[in-house]
Amino acid sequence: MIKEFRLPDLGEGLTESEILSWKVGVGDTVTLNQVIAEVETAKAVVELPSPFAGVIKELHEQPGSVVEVGKPIVSFEVADDDGGSPSEGNGRSAGLGEQPAETPKREPNLVGYGAVVEGSGRPTRRARNFAPVAGPAKTKQAESAVPVVEPVETTPVETRPAERPRSTPPVRKLAKDLGLDLAQIRGTGPGGLITREDVQGFSGHAEEAATPMAGRAAAAGAGAGERETRTPIRGVRKHTAAAMVQSAFTAPHATEFLTVDVTPSLELLAKLKESRVFAGIKLTPLTLAAKAVLIALRRQPALNSRWDEENQEIVTFHYVNLGIAAATPRGLTVPNIKDAGALQLPELAQALAELAETARAGKTTPADLSGGTISITNIGVFGIDAGTPILNPGEAAILGLGAVRTMPWEYRGEVALRQVLTLSLSFDHRLVDGEQGSRFLADVGAILAEPGMVLTMV
CATH class of the missing domain: 4.10.320.10 (E3-binding domain)
Incomplete structure (x- = not known):
């Protein structure tokens, strides 16, 4: 019998995907959960497993096609319910009768999941291994x-x-x-x-x-001779554009700036790196900034909330899923650390390192990208001092970290060369008043300027 496989819901709330390549051709014999195609969603490149064992009869879409969820992409000839075998299929299906062709109860609907094996009641995850590629040398x-x-x-x-x-x-x-x-x-x-x-x-x-x-x-x-290049708007770029437009024209953004002397924070980092507690753990200024945000949120919880338009409610979260904006070859993603507020500094540092490693390996999952409550974006790595970050949709605030620069600064009544950083805080003015935003930014700045100030806040 002929079975159609429709593009499944990949569990990201997305409505379409692009067919990057087919790993099979018409007449090929495939097994259950064999990779048959590579597709690109707005957030990830995904290998699509076969939901059937049988013979490929037709490929409905070509590489490069953008297909809506639910549209048929490939047809299979599979064994009949009475146990009969599919036809020879261009002479390449010999031996298929030796392997029972089970019709799955439902098609895969999550990234990285295969078809449901009969009687299991749930999809089975296909093993995947990743290894990072060493990037270019980084400055301090x-x-x-x-x-x-x-x-x-x-x-x-x-x-x-x-x-x-x-x-x-x-x-x-x-x-x-x-x-x-x-x-x-x-x-x-x-x-x-x-x-x-x-x-x-x-x-x-x-x-x-x-x-x-x-x-x-x-x-x-x-x-040669062309004066412009046209690139289709697809994948991450399309998703990011839609999200940023929605955020910019839905939430009334307000942005504040604060420049602080972070020399004490950098000195603290140097000491912590020598501690046995942090042996083997990567520590960066982002680590301390993330901890400062988590502490400041305890005093200004309005920045960890969401505007529920449908129910006309303000939802204040009693947990923090801390998003970290990450630039990747496919575009901007904002994975988040679940329950970051419950982590101690060594655990937070490890979680940040794992988040970076996951982004490098391309293993960031839809679950990692959803459910964030507040975000940090590090624009200092590009040599930028400050900006006006756009809110991640559904969040009340985002903190931008500028470049750390050696600058003349007033220190103990004199001018000295100090390590200076500018913080940029954008917030949703429906949820956060100017006073709340200002106090939050001041608290983050105070912690980074003098880490001992934490003792007065907890």
Whole structure:
């Protein structure tokens, strides 16, 4: 019998996904939960498992197509309910009758989940392993930022019909743009991973490695003599644009700035790094800023709330899911640390490190990206002193951290060179009055300027 597989709800509240590539062709025999396609949502690149065991009869969409959730993308010929086997399928389905073809109770609906095995009552998660790629060297100021690196997926342990060359989605796209076959390229990355440099070197375009990322992207899409490049608005960029427009035109933003001498905080960090309590734990200015935010929220809970338009209520949270804005090759994401307010400083530092590692590996899940209550964005890593951050939709406030700079500053009645940082706080003026926002920002600044002030606040 013929079974249609419709694009499932990937559990992100999204309505569409882009087909990046098919891993199977018409006439191929597939097994239950075998990866059949790679799709891109607004938040992640996802490998789509097969919900059936059978023969591919038709691919309804081509790579590059943007498909709405619920639309059929592939048809299978599967065994009849009475146990009969599918037809030969272009001669490539021999042996299928040796493996029972079970029809699942429902199709997968969450990222990383496969079809429901009969009798299990729930989907089974397919094992995935990731390994980070080392990014460029960072300055001391950049240590607190979430690095911008490409997600790297290692080879899954499950058996596949054929092993494809291992690489990341941006590298596969580059190879496609250059007309290269990845199977002919030797990977020099971890575990034989094919890197961008491997592709460029193979194609004779190694000089492109010195071109900035934006320039490389423009060059890949523009022909000789063309004066502009047009890029479809899809994936993360589309989701981010919609969210920012909604936030900017729904919540009345107000932004305040405070410049503080953070020399004592940097001195404290140096001491903590020598402590056995923090052995093996990465500490950055972001660690202390996050802790300062959590402490300040206890005194100004209005900044940890949400405006419920439908029920005409203000929802004040008694927990903190702390969001950290992260720039990735696919765009801006804001994963959050659940119940961050309950964590002690070593635990918070570890959670921040794991969040950064997850972002680097491309493993950030929809659950990690939802449910945030307040956010921090570190614009200092780009050498920026201050800005007017836009609220993450549904949150009441976002704190921006500027660059730490050595500047002449008044210190104990004299002018001295000190480490200075500017804080930018944007808040929803429906939820937060100017006094509440100002007191919160002042508390964060006071903690960073003199960490001992915490004793007067807790």
